[in-house]
Amino acid sequence: MARHILKIALDVPLDRLFDYLDGGLAAQVGQRVVVPFGRRKQVGIVVDIVDKSDVPEAKLKAILQTFVDEPLLDKEAFALLRFCADYYQYPYGQALLAALPTRLRQTEPAISRKQHVYSLTDLGRAQEIEAIPARKAVQRRVFSALRKNEQLSESALAELSGGWRKAMQAMLENGWAQASELLAGLNNTHKPDLVQLELNQDQVRALQAILKDTQKFKPWLLHGITGSGKTEVYIRLIQAVLAQNDDQVLVLVPEINLTPQLEARFRSRLPDFPLVALHSSLSESERLHNWRLAQSGQAKIVIGTRLAVFAPMPNLRLVIADEEHDGSYKQQDGMRYHARDVALMRAKHRDIPILLGSATPALETWHNALTDKYNLLKLADRAVAKAVLPSIRYIDVSKGGTHDGLSPILVEAMRERLAKGEQSLLFINRRGYAPVLLCSACNWIAPCSRCSSRLVVHLKQGRLCCHHCGHEEKIPRQCPSCGNPDLHPTGHGTQRLEQLLAALLPEARILRVDRDSTRRKDALTDMLATVHADEVDILVGTQMLAKGHDFPNLTLVGVIDTDSALFSPDFRAAERLFAQLMQVAGRAGRADKAGEVLIQTAFPDHALFNALRVQDYAAFSEALLSERKITQFPPYAFMALLRAEANDFALVQRFLKFAADSAREIVAEMGSHVMVYDPVRPQMERLKGMERGHLLMQADSRQAVQVLLRNWVPGLRGNALGAKVRWAVDVDPLEF
Ligand code: ADP
Numbered sequence: 001m002a003r004h005i006l007k008i009a010l011d012v013p014l015d016r017l018f019d020y021l022d023g024g025l026a027a028q029v030g031q032r033v034v035v036p037f038g039r040r041k042q043v044g045i046v047v048d049i050v051d052k053s054d055v056p057e058a059k060l061k062a063i064l065q066t067f068v069d070e071p072l073l074d075k076e077a078f079a080l081l082r083f084c085a086d087y088y089q090y091p092y093g094q095a096l097l098a099a100l101p102t103r104l105r106q107t108e109p110a111i112s113r114k115q116h117v118y119s120l121t122d123l124g125r126a127q128e129i130e131a132i133p134a135r136k137a138v139q140r141r142v143f144s145a146l147r148k149n150e151q152l153s154e155s156a157l158a159e160l161s162g163g164w165r166k167a168m169q170a171m172l173e174n175g176w177a178q179a180s181e182l183l184a185g186l187n188n189t190h191k192p193d194l195v196q197l198e199l200n201q202d203q204v205r206a207l208q209a210i211l212k213d214t215q216k217f218k219p220w221l222l223h224g225i226t227g228s229g230k231t232e233v234y235i236r237l238i239q240a241v242l243a244q245n246d247d248q249v250l251v252l253v254p255e256i257n258l259t260p261q262l263e264a265r266f267r268s269r270l271p272d273f274p275l276v277a278l279h280s281s282l283s284e285s286e287r288l289h290n291w292r293l294a295q296s297g298q299a300k301i302v303i304g305t306r307l308a309v310f311a312p313m314p315n316l317r318l319v320i321a322d323e324e325h326d327g328s329y330k331q332q333d334g335m336r337y338h339a340r341d342v343a344l345m346r347a348k349h350r351d352i353p354i355l356l357g358s359a360t361p362a363l364e365t366w367h368n369a370l371t372d373k374y375n376l377l378k379l380a381d382r383a384v385a386k387a388v389l390p391s392i393r394y395i396d397v398s399k400g401g402t403h404d405g406l407s408p409i410l411v412e413a414m415r416e417r418l419a420k421g422e423q424s425l426l427f428i429n430r431r432g433y434a435p436v437l438l439c440s441a442c443n444w445i446a447p448c449s450r451c452s453s454r455l456v457v458h459l460k461q462g463r464l465c466c467h468h469c470g471h472e473e474k475i476p477r478q479c480p481s482c483g484n485p486d487l488h489p490t491g492h493g494t495q496r497l498e499q500l501l502a503a504l505l506p507e508a509r510i511l512r513v514d515r516d517s518t519r520r521k522d523a524l525t526d527m528l529a530t531v532h533a534d535e536v537d538i539l540v541g542t543q544m545l546a547k548g549h550d551f552p553n554l555t556l557v558g559v560i561d562t563d564s565a566l567f568s569p570d571f572r573a574a575e576r577l578f579a580q581l582m583q584v585a586g587r588a589g590r591a592d593k594a595g596e597v598l599i600q601t602a603f604p605d606h607a608l609f610n611a612l613r614v615q616d617y618a619a620f621s622e623a624l625l626s627e628r629k630i631t632q633f634p635p636y637a638f639m640a641l642l643r644a645e646a647n648d649f650a651l652v653q654r655f656l657k658f659a660a661d662s663a664r665e666i667v668a669e670m671g672s673h674v675m676v677y678d679p680v681r682p683q684m685e686r687l688k689g690m691e692r693g694h695l696l697m698q699a700d701s702r703q704a705v706q707v708l709l710r711n712w713v714p715g716l717r718g719n720a721l722g723a724k725v726r727w728a729v730d731v732d733p734l735e736f
C-alpha cells in the first residue's frame with residue numbers, strides 16, 4: 001500500500017504528531033497544510049509520510065488543504081527544532097510552529113505582498129520643508145523623516161502616520177520621492193563605505209585562524225573590550241566567506257535597539273551582499289518577506305535577534321553571535337531556549353564554524369574557552385590608536401556624604417564637563433531601586449496589589465506603577481496605613497535624578513533615556529541623534545544606554561546605585577554587574593578624548609571593583625569561577641527549574657510536592673546523581689496576581705539532567721493538578 005498517512009505537527013500542547021489522511025491532495029514533507037482539529041481548523045506542517053497509523057484508518061480524518069505555492073520547510077529545520085523541543089522540554093509541534101512567522105501560522109495562504117522602501121530623489125533632497133503647505137502636515141512629517149533616514153520601510157512610514165500612503169503618492173508624483181521594491185540587496189540605498197582599514201595584528205590573527213578552516217564545526221570566542229575591533233573582524237570574515245561561494249551568514253544580536261546601527265554598518269560595508277533583518281519590530285509582512293528571502297537563499301546575510309536563530313538558511317556557512325553573554329538571548333516564555341546555545345547546536349548540526357563575540361563572555365562560555373572546548377581569540381587593545389581606556393575611580397559613600405543620592409564629587413565632575421562643552425552620562429543600574437512612596441511616620445511603602453513588589457513613583461504622571469505587571473494607580477493623598485499626609489518618594493529613579501540635576505545644574509541640557517521616554521518606535525534613534533549633534537550635555541539613563549552606542553564627545557560616566565547587586569541572592573548578579581559596568585565604562589572616551597568613570601559605592605574595596613579598575617575580565621572571571629566551583633553553580637553544575645503558578649498557593653504547593661516526589665523516585669530508580677531541592681518561593685512570590693513556586697534540580701552533568709527530564713516531564717503533563725497550575729520547565733535557567 002502506498003504511503004498515505006501524514007504525520008503532522010500542530011500547535012497544540014501535546015508532545016506528539018497527529019496522523020491524517022492526505023485526502024488525495026498529494027501533500028509533501030515540509031508542506032504547510034490545514035487540518036480539522038476538534039471543531040476547528042488548524043495549520044500544521046507535514047513532518048513525515050508513512051504507510052501505517054496506530055489509529056484505525058477509518059477514524060482518521062483527511063487534511064483539508066495544502067498550500068502548493070509555498071516553499072517547503074527543510075530537513076534542517078525539523079532536526080533543529082526536534083532537538084530544541086527535546087532539550088527544552090517543549091512540545092515539538094508548538095516549537096515548530098512558533099519558529100514560523102505569524103503569517104505562516106494562519107490558515108490562509110501566506111502571500112507575501114511586495115514591499116517597498118521609499119527614499120528622496122535628488123530633486124526631493126534639494127527641497128525645503130516650507131515648500132510643502134503647512135496644512136499638509138502628514139506630507140511634512142513624511143518629508144522630514146525621509147530627510148533624516150536614507151530610506152524608510154512601509155512599516156516605519158505607517159508608524160509615522162496612518163495617512164502616509166496619500167502623502168507619499170503626492171511626493172512620488174512630483175518626483176521628490178522614489179519607491180523601490182524591497183528585495184534583498186536591491187533595497188540597499190546606504191552609501192557604500194569602501195574604506196579599507198588596515199587590520200591590526202590581533203585582528204589579522206583572528207581572521208586568519210577562523211578562515212583557515214570554514215568547512216567544519218568549530219566554535220570560536222572573540223574576546224575583546226568594546227572598541228577593540230570585533231565588529232570589524234565580523235565584517236571581514238563575512239566578506240571573505242561570501243566572496244568564495246554562494247553561501248549565507250547568520251548574525252545574531254541581542255537587542256532590537258542595536259540592530260539598526262549594526263544593520264546600517266553592515267549594509268554600507270558589505271554593499272555587494274543582500275542583507276535582511278529579522279526581529280520583532282518588523283511588521284508581519286516584512287517579517288514573512290525577509291524570512292522567505294532567507295529561505296530561498298537570496299539573502300546572503302541575515303541579521304537578527306534571538307528568533308532569527310531559526311531562520312531557514314539553506315546555504316548557511318557561518319554563524320556570528322555578538323555580545324554572546326547578553327541575557328536577552330534567552331527566551332523567557334513558551335520554549336525557553338537560549339539563542340546562543342541553539343546557534344551552537346545549529347552550527348554543530350551543519351558542521352560549520354560559529355563565532356561568539358564579547359567583552360565580558362558568559363562564565364559558561366569563558367569556561368569552555370579555558371578548557372579548550374572553544375577556541376579563544378583575543379583583541380588586546382582598542383582599535384583606534386588614540387582611544388585610551390577610561391580611568392575608573394570610586395567614590396566612597398559608606399559614610400554618607402551624598403545629597404539625594406548624588407555625591408558632590410560627581411556633581412562637580414559633571415559641572416567641569418559642562419564648562420568644557422563635553423558630555424556626561426549618569427547611569428543607574430536598572431536592578432537598583434527606583435523611587436518608592438514612603439510614609440515618614442509609619443514606614444509604609446506603597447505595594448503592588450498583584451505582585452510582591454513595590455510600586456514605582458512616576459511623578460510627572462502623578463501615578464504609581466508596577467514595573468513587573470503594569471498595574472497603575474493614583475498617588476494616594478495620605479498614608480493608607482496611618483493617615484499621615486506626609487508621603488514622599490525615596491530612592492533614585494531616572495525621573496527623579498533628572499529633576500535633581502536640573503536643579504543642581506540649571507544651565508545643562510539634560511536628556512533622560514529609559515523605557516518610559518523611549519516608548520515611541522523611533523524615539524531612541526531620535527534621542528541618540530540629538531546626543532551626536534551635541535544638543536545634550538547630560539544623559540541620564542538605564543542600561544539602554546550601556547550598549548553599543550558610540551558618543552565621541554562623552555568623557556564622563558557616573559554610576560550610582562550598584563551596591564544591591566554586590567550582595568544579591570542571585571548567583572549571577574556579580575557577573576552581570578561586571579559586564580554592565582565594563583560596558584558603561586566603554587561609553588567614556590571613545591574618540592580622542594580621555595574618559596573618566598566615577599562609581600559611587602559603599603564598598604570601594606570589593607574584588608569586583610578592583611578588577612574593574614584595570615578592566616581585567618580574565619582575573620575577575622577566574623575569581624568567580626573558583627567561587628562557582630566551590631559552591632557548585634554553573635558552569636560546574638547544570639540546572640533545570642520547574643516554575644509553577646496559580647491563583648491559590650495551596651495548588652502550587654501540592655503540584656510542586658508531587659513533582660519533587662516523582663523526580664526523586666526517578667533519580668533513585670536510575671541511581672543518578674541529580675539533586676532535587678525542596679520547592680521554594682521565588683524572590684518575587686506573587687506576580688500579576690499569581691502565587692508562584694519553584695523547584696530546582698541540578699547535577700554535575702548535562703546528560704543526567706536531560707535523562708531525568710525525559711523521564712519526568714511526561715508525568716507532569718499527565719498529572720491532573722498540572723492542568724490547574726500554570727507550569728513550565730526552564731532548562732539552563734538564567735532568572736530565578
Ligand atoms: P567592537 O565591535 O569591538 O566594539 P569595532 O569593530 O566597532 O569594535 O571598532 C571600534 C572602532 O574602531 C570603530 O570605529 C572601527 O571603525 C575602528 N576600527 C576597528 N578596527 C580598526 C583598525 N584595524 N584600524 C583602525 N580603526 C579600526
Ligand code: ZN
Pocket residue numbers: 439440441442443444479480481482483484
Ligand atoms: Zn503611614
Ligand code: ZN
Pocket residue numbers: 448449450451453466467468469470471688
Ligand atoms: Zn505588579
